[in-house]
Amino acid sequence: MFELRQKSGKARRGILKTAHGEIQTPFFMTIATAGAVKGLLPEEVKNLGGQILLSNTYHLHLRPGEEVVEKAGGLHKFMNWDGPILTDSGGYQVFSLAKIRKLKADGVEFQSHLDGSRIFLTPEKAIEIQQKLGADIIMCLDECPGAHEERAYVKKSLELTTRWAKRCKDYHEIHKDKSMLFGIVQGGMHSDLRKESAKQLTEIGFDGYAIGGLSVGEPNEVMYKMLDETLPELPEDKPRYLMGVGTPEDILEAVERGIDMFDCALPTRNARHGYLFTSKGVVRIRNEAHKEDFATLDPDCGCYTCKNYTRAYLRHLFISAEPLSLRLNTLHNVAFYLNLMKKIREAIGKDRFGDFKKAFLATAKSS
């Protein structure tokens, strides 16, 4: 259940109620691909203000398998996280990770990137797996066309996505549990196809609507335009989720247009590669300049890393490939993203989102 509480321009603030608790929107979902955030404990994410984790159906289906997770008492218990969990349908990973994929009317056949085994994923199967995992928010199986596919292909693809969405909804109606089911808008970089997809999904009716197939290589401006065109077609009283996006700037642009939910590997993946988000822009911690830099990483950040360590120490850990490097970097980047979302919610609450966005971007570019 979604309650829209407040607006600042088109930016929205609300509450999303799940079987594992309420979430303040807009929010960012920290990635726990295979049932674990890379290097952090679930309770650390919670202490940083994390409200929900995202796990990947594709990964968990391949390893350890949803049967094992179900026997363990579900994903929450398995990974020791009692807050909400969203799982994706696996569609995007089949598209981006699997070695061979063969699209059929009934579903998609693909080869595991781990052991080459052949797997057939149908809309019904995607829901069944997610229900066995026990997620609070589950996603319809979709087909995600690349950024440069021809219009004719994209049109056919979105129609397939709609038919699959209907089958997911039907299966979910019959096998009712506490999960909320979201549809995924596709349509590539074509405004009319995006609108068509949004309308078709709204007719079927979902607990929330995701925008998929963006941030796949197109210019930012194209992505923003797609949001501008698509969002008015979606019902105001349902949450909107922009999948796999993005940089702090992208998030601000999307919130401004009315997006409520985000996920992205950027904070965790960049942490592993030593790219650290700060209020003054990105710090590349391996740089020689930090060798004797005994300053705090980000004086505007109150996270454990910033409170206890210097840039010189973080550089030393990174250069030395110490496991603590990944951990302290990830802690900071996740803190940065979750703090950003908190500030966004506060700004919307004060109906000053536009000012906040402008100030944030000005500071981030100042260094």
Next chain:
Amino acid sequence: MFELRQKSGKARRGILKTAHGEIQTPFFMTIATAGAVKGLLPEEVKNLGGQILLSNTYHLHLRPGEEVVEKAGGLHKFMNWDGPILTDSGGYQVFSLAKIRKLKADGVEFQSHLDGSRIFLTPEKAIEIQQKLGADIIMCLDECPGAHEERAYVKKSLELTTRWAKRCKDYHEIHKDKSMLFGIVQGGMHSDLRKESAKQLTEIGFDGYAIGGLSVGEPNEVMYKMLDETLPELPEDKPRYLMGVGTPEDILEAVERGIDMFDCALPTRNARHGYLFTSKGVVRIRNEAHKEDFATLDPDCGCYTCKNYTRAYLRHLFISAEPLSLRLNTLHNVAFYLNLMKKIREAIGKDRFGDFKKAFLATAKSS
């Protein structure tokens, strides 16, 4: 300053006073090679009962360099640990890690295993580096012969170690700080040479005595024999440190003979490789048998890993090469070692060390 408080047979319980606080003996030092425990925060080690960390002079000299650490305010501040730190002299790493080494009367020349640069380490330089790092307990530079060196070589080597120890002591006397300086007994697997080394070092006089050059490939019984022969030659009122040892069984055998201090990479390194210490013996977590094993890793352990996760989840993390695997495994293995030391101290306190040792070994071998 060392206070011997109690004995149970030859096993000793006491207090070692350092510039950064008192340590209950016997104790185990968790390895923080390059100024970081692999995957754990210093405060986590403290919360598990860790009293002291050990860092490696060789590694810190090469990277980031003792000058950087000194400018950072010393190793304690650099790594955010306010308890005692012991640094080794670098001698053992020159022996085991460096590509080329050339022993000279004055010191040892070696090539960095990182970048091939040529470094000349003298006894004086080894002390100077450790003092710049700011360690509480520092070690003399020694030469560590292999387990199969000929007697003549070992004899010459121990005499070199003694001469270097004298030079370390002299340098330390002149450049006095709050650090305690330990000598290192060598002598290979030859009882008479071990005794000679112990006597020579005792004559020079140190704050504590380490036994080096054991656990380098010899059978356990030979190591125990060397301890039996050497320890009576060392002063009762100084702490004795068995370097780089070892398994829980080795530790029990050595405590029984009167050793007060240990360090070993085993708990942290084995954690990374998925070998987990439990009260019923070692668990190889990757084993297929744990795939649906929803039991606690070690029901006798109260660590975070054992309280919150199943063997099935730990196996999943290990198989998936998740960074959280290293972290949860390390946390547990370090907890196991530190708990073992706590139980050892309690058993000595009750003058029941022999019974404790017997019971521990019987249970560990029961699975």
